[in-house]
Amino acid sequence: MPEETFSRFPAIRPRTLIPEDDDPRRPEIIPIESQNFPGPGMLAVTVHRGMGLSVPQFEAVSKQSERRRSNRWSMPYTILECDGSEVSISAFDGTKESPNWRPTGKKTFDIFRATQLTIRLYARNPNSWYNERSQDVFIGSAKMNLALGDDDSHQMEWLTIENGTGKLLVESEYSKNKSLQIQVWEESHSIGHSRFKSVYKLKKDSTKRFYASTTIQKDTILSHSPDILRSLPLSPINNIPFIAPLKFIAQTRSYISLYWPFISGGHLFYHLQQALLFEEDRARLYAAEMLIALEQLHEVDPSYHELKPKNILLDSVGHVVLCDLGFLHLETSDMEKTIDVTLDYQAPELLSRKGILSTETSTSASKWWTLGSFLFEMLTGLPPFYDEDAEQRHHNILSEQPLEKSKYLSESAHDLLNKLLSRKPEDRLGVRHGAAEIKAHRFFDDLDWDKVAQREYEPAFKPHKCEMVFSQEKYPPQTTWEDIVAAWNYNNPPSENAPPSIKGLTVVESHEGSTEQKAAEQKDDWELIWQRQSQKFHFYNRSTKTEKPINSNREKQSQNRSSKARSKKRQGIATNFNANNVDTSSPDAAQCQEAFEAVLENQYMHLLPKLLKEYSINLDIELKFARTTPIHYVTKLGDVETVRLFLENGADANQDHSCVLGGQTLLTAVKKGNQELTEILVQRTDRVPRTRALAHAVSKNDLPIINTLLANGAKCDFEDSDRPQGPGACVDGLEWELDATIEDISEPDEYIPPLVRAILFGDVDLVQLLLDHGADPNIGYHDLSNFEPGFTFMDMSERFYMCCGRPIQVAMELGYRDKVQVLLSYGADIDLPQPVWQHHDCKMIPREMHHKIIARLRSEAGSVAA
Missing domain, CATH: 1.10.510.10 (Transferase(Phosphotransferase) domain 1)
Known part of the structure; x- marks a missing residue:
């Protein structure tokens, strides 16, 4: 290689061979500089605006992706790359062809050698999600030759777009000797292992750029010498294309830390x-x-x-x-x-x-x-x-x-x-x-x-x-899958009075009152009375000749007020009723609702038919004492006749105030193993809650309930659009980093398909039953590590590795060859890529296990084809 080429190679220039300080919070920072470069610095880049950009026309946004988006969502964005470090900036306003970026959206880079700024432009695909950029379209790039020298510099240029049309107005400011002011490192966490120890991802506080770092104890280095840093073979390697450049080294008396762009x-x-x-x-x-x-x-x-x-x-x-x-x-x-x-x-x-x-x-x-x-x-x-x-x-x-x-x-x-x-x-x-x-x-x-x-x-x-x-190697699970399934033992649902137990774990239920004490009271003896004189409802027991008041919300609110204020309140109410020509001989709507709730709270169900016949009752409210809907409440009680009564009077079986997913009423009937209630409710429940109910029935291996749901039209698969949407686009005014994360608000465990649950909990006949009823053998699933069947709370990722994938893959990992063969006979495709869900990033499973599953599936498919 020519001698002049070596002059451009980076060099390590420690101020001292061995620092006296051994405090890791105050290391000596050694930049990896080009030999002819005057010194480290900081580069600040601002993209101002674009003109004449060519943005493709996308198809109409699908219903699946339709959601509230700001105008910024449709704007192009840029990825800035400088000496291995990358950051993205979204345009803020303007048009797609002539977008504007925020003047305050300045991004900074550490500069240790002569380099070039590359700017890539992308148009967002409106059918993709805020954090899914793999479908975005490249619309051109521009390069800026930076003025990096002995002095600070400032540049403002219109850059011509290559591989596209138009131009970009870009500003850069170079400040010399600022990159070594390092005091605090933020957001440190392990991202893997090197041949030495853990590799950490860190954010440098001065420039907010991310780095990958590993630390080595000096006295463990073989052939250790005081000038070990000078002997590192960095000069030629740091300039090779497609190799991450080492940016700088931090050393104390005992340790050295190496830093690469993340x-x-x-x-x-x-x-x-x-x-x-x-x-x-x-x-x-x-x-x-x-x-x-x-x-x-x-x-x-x-x-x-x-x-x-x-x-x-x-x-x-x-x-x-x-x-x-x-x-x-x-x-x-x-x-x-x-x-x-x-x-x-x-x-x-x-x-x-x-x-x-x-x-x-x-x-x-x-x-x-x-x-x-x-x-x-x-x-x-x-x-x-x-x-x-x-x-x-x-x-x-x-x-x-x-x-x-x-x-x-x-x-x-x-x-x-x-x-x-x-x-x-x-x-x-x-x-x-x-x-x-x-x-x-x-x-x-x-x-x-x-x-x-x-x-x-x-x-x-x-x-x-x-x-x-x-993840390279497979580590043996601590517990076998068979042990876990045996512990769940869903074949016979436990009785209402027998709390379940699992391997020494006892679930203790609390009871607010004694059933035996209440049994002495004959509920059928209670009547609901409207007293015209007092304008109140109350309960009256025919046998004991006793009354039980029903306090209205108005009375409850006034109990803590003064007698004078309470009197004025009542006078005002009476005046209002008379002013509106209200017939005070009959209860108002609020009083009827309060009486209805009191009947349910006391479980005087024999009073409900007359109450519903004589008064207009809202059956879809949230019961204050139960924090759920009336039909869900009586379903939990197992009261079939009252469920029928509510449905006949217009109750919505899908309504649920306490659960965003809805359909809890049918799900409760399934969990209780009540086949009669299940058959009644499934006919009045929407598609998605039906499938969720089927999934839970499969987890319990409750064949009568499964057959009831299937016979009444429950679908075996979820659609991608059924799952809760993510948080949406980034908030206006905030720039996002390339590795930014936003909290996952979805409920992946509720959308584990019934077929996957059948593979985990059922036998081959149950798998075939679902396939016969239209289950997709290639359906995707995600996040089994968060799956919490029944009353257990176990991390399934410790039991098996296919936490995301397709039914045939998890069946193969668990060694269920009979289920694998059934899936193959129903059209399972072993060559499909892993399923993608915009709310979730699948983890890497150990490559050893991944290879084993692929090889075994190909062997099974070959034997079936033969």
Whole structure:
């Protein structure tokens, strides 16, 4: 490499070899600067307005996505990128073609070397949600050459939009020697593990930029020397495209901390897990970007060969970013050993017969084997030569077994992979002529390699809010699923007087009064009397000749007032009644409602028919003493005749004041196992509550109730639009960061489909029953980790891993082959991507388990097809 090129490489310039201070709150901050760069600084960027932008016309907003949105929702937004750090700013007003940004929406960046500002413009898809940007449309980009020198600088320019139309007015202000004023780090939390220890996401208080950081104890570094920082091989690596640059180092006497820009798009193999496998064009671009990074890395560090899946990330736009501490060649005495999970991607020449890394010098060919392994998995969903047994996998890699032709591979992809995964290093593509030999393969014919290197291809997929924790290994559950299901024991619903118990847990019910004491009173002896003289209702017992008053709300409100005020109140009321020509010989509507509530509270149900016949009663109010509707209250009592009476008089079975989901009345009947009430109510309940009720009946494995619901038209599946909507677009006046999170207000546990519950709790006959009644074998589900069946509160993510997915996947993980075969016979598709729900971000399950489920499903599907 020419000498003048090295002059642009970054350098580490600690003020002292070993700081005296060991306080982690006051470390020495060491920027990674270009050798000819005058010093660190801070860049403030303001996007003011746009002119003549080309914004596509979207289809009409679907009913599913229809919601209240501000004008800002339809405005374009920008993603600013400066030396690996990214932030987004939304336009505030104006038009789509000529939008305006807030003049106060200034964003700041830490500057440690000469760099360029890139601005990407996107138009929001109105059918996507506020935090789902993968469907937004790229409408152009602009670049600003920054004036970074010895002095502060200010620029205001109209930038021409490339790959689009129009221009942007952008302002930048550079202030020298401000980036090292670090006192407080906010929002620190772990986002994974490096080869040393945890990796943390932090926000620098001065610029509000996010960084990923890991800390190393100096005395654990092998070959430790006082000038360890000067020996780090950063100079060539920090300028390689598609590799995250190390921005700065913090050191105390005992520790060093390394800081990279936080890469917000998540792990590439997390997105692969969600997609199951990538379309060829998508995989081709990822492989091409990795190839360029490995090509330039090989020029400066031929010995590097340890790239692993967890080191491959996506930025917010969707481009590949490699981030690996292995680039620094640091080894510590307490370094995490992960050889067992990296061997699946190691070239055979790096493996001994025992599956341990060889001590021999690695060859350049091993990089191309690893690239081929990643590409194979992106296109097929599994690593090459996969087997559930780790030893067999390693044997397959070392053997001469040829690469099998997969139905997921095109002819050109299969040919490329055959040449990259050649067992003989000397025959491997790329060995003779380097990366150029791979670039020339026909699989990459449609790519312009200069455009790839300049990141000018717009990725088809743009990440939104993602799961950042990378999960490789599977850890054994503490309790088996069979133990949990046995503990729930839903087959026989418990009696009303027998509280359930589970493995030593007893549920103690409280009782406000004694049923035995009340039994002495014959409820049928009570009558409801309207006394014209006093203008009040009261109860009268024929047997005991006693009266029981019914206090009105007006009287309750006046009890704490003075006698004079109470007298005036009553006079005023009487005057009002007379003034409005009210017949004081009859009760008013409020008194009738109060009498109705008193009848229900005392459970004098024999009085209800006459009361409803003689007076106009609102049956959909919220009972103050029960905090629910009248029909729900009597359903909880199991009073079939009163439920019929209320329905005949117009009660709404869907109304529920205490639950936003509605339909609690039918759900209560199902939970109580009351088949007669279920049959009455299901005919008067809406579709969504019916399906929720069916789901709960399936969880209880209550076959009579299930059959009753199905016979009366209960649907087996939810629709996406049934689920509660999210919080909506961002509030006007607030800018959002690329990794911003907003509280999830949905109720995912209420929308676990009946078919998924049947797989968890039922037998194969119940699964088939639901499929016979129209259940979709490919229905998606989410968030089983929040699922709380019955009266238990267990985190199911500790019991199994498919907390989001499709029925056949969770059935396969649990080993229910009979249910898997039934699902396949009803059309389950094992190659569908994971379901997407705008209210929720699916977590990454351990890759070991993910691969096992895919392989087993393909084996089962193959046997069924045969």
